[in-house]
Amino acid sequence: MPLDLSIPERTASTCRAAMRFCARNRWAPLAEMPIPCGRRLDIMALTPEGCLYAIEVKSGPRDFLSDHKWEEYRGWCDRLYFAVDIDFPQELIPEEIGLIVSDGFDAVMVRDTEHRALAGARRKSLMHRYAVLAAGRLAAALDPVGAQEMRAALLCE
Numbered sequence: 560m561p562l563d564l565s566i567p568e569r570t571a572s573t574c575r576a577a578m579r580f581c582a583r584n585r586w587a588p589l590a591e592m593p594i595p596c597g598r599r600l601d602i603m604a605l606t607p608e609g610c611l612y613a614i615e616v617k618s619g620p621r622d623f624l625s626d627h628k629w630e631e632y633r634g635w636c637d638r639l640y641f642a643v644d645i646d647f648p649q650e651l652i653p654e655e656i657g658l659i660v661s662d663g664f665d666a667v668m669v670r671d672t673e674h675r676a677l678a679g680a681r682r683k684s685l686m687h688r689y690a691v692l693a694a695g696r697l698a699a700a701l702d703p704v705g706a707q708e709m710r711a712a713l714l715c716e
Contacts, residue, residue: 569644570618576661577602577614577642580668586612589693594635595684598628603636603689610637611677611685614659617643623651635685638672 564572574590581588581604592603602614613636617623623641633639640657643649649669652658657672677685699706 566618566622570616570622572663573618573642573644573661573666574601574616576664576666577616577659579664580642580659580661580666581614583665587693588614589689592689592692594632594688596631596635598631598635600632600635602642603685605686605689609682609686610674611682611689612636612638612640614640614642617641617647619644619646620648620651623647633675635677635681637674637677640668640672642666 578588578590581602586604586606588602588604590602592600594600594603600613601616604612604614606612613632615629615632617626623643629639629641638657640659641652642659642661643652644661644663647660649658649660652670654670655672657668658670659666660669695706698709
């Protein structure tokens with residue numbers, strides 16, 4: 560990974576690589592997934608088995624050390640991973656959390672994590688949220704004007 564990347568470029572590159580990793584493993588990644596606790600997951604991935612994996616992308620040590628909200632994510636997924644670039648000091652990531660490492664284009668899983676099954680009601684709620692968000696984004700990509708009109712109509716109700 561080029562060292563001259565800005566923090567936003569490094570974050571975007573790591574996120575893209577993590578999403579490629581997901582796709583290669585037949586996980587369906589969805590970026591910027593809001594969850595009911597008021598937080599937003601960098602990536603929520605739906606596996607072929609119906610599991611929901613959260614991936615928190617970190618641009619560097621400062622980003623990781625200054626952000627502890629990721630601890631709240633454990634209750635909203637079956638597995639939690641960090642995605643970092645190849646220059647990130649991996650020893651900072653807690654041993655019990657999964658680790659995905661990016662080279663700037665693709666990524667590999669360096670460490671898996673324990674499966675903690677979500678409660679049925681929470682899984683159902685998250686699956687619905689995931690589906691609605693993904694379908695809305697697809698509709699907006701296919702018909703941006705229609706999506707704007709729908710959002711405007713919903714704001715008026």
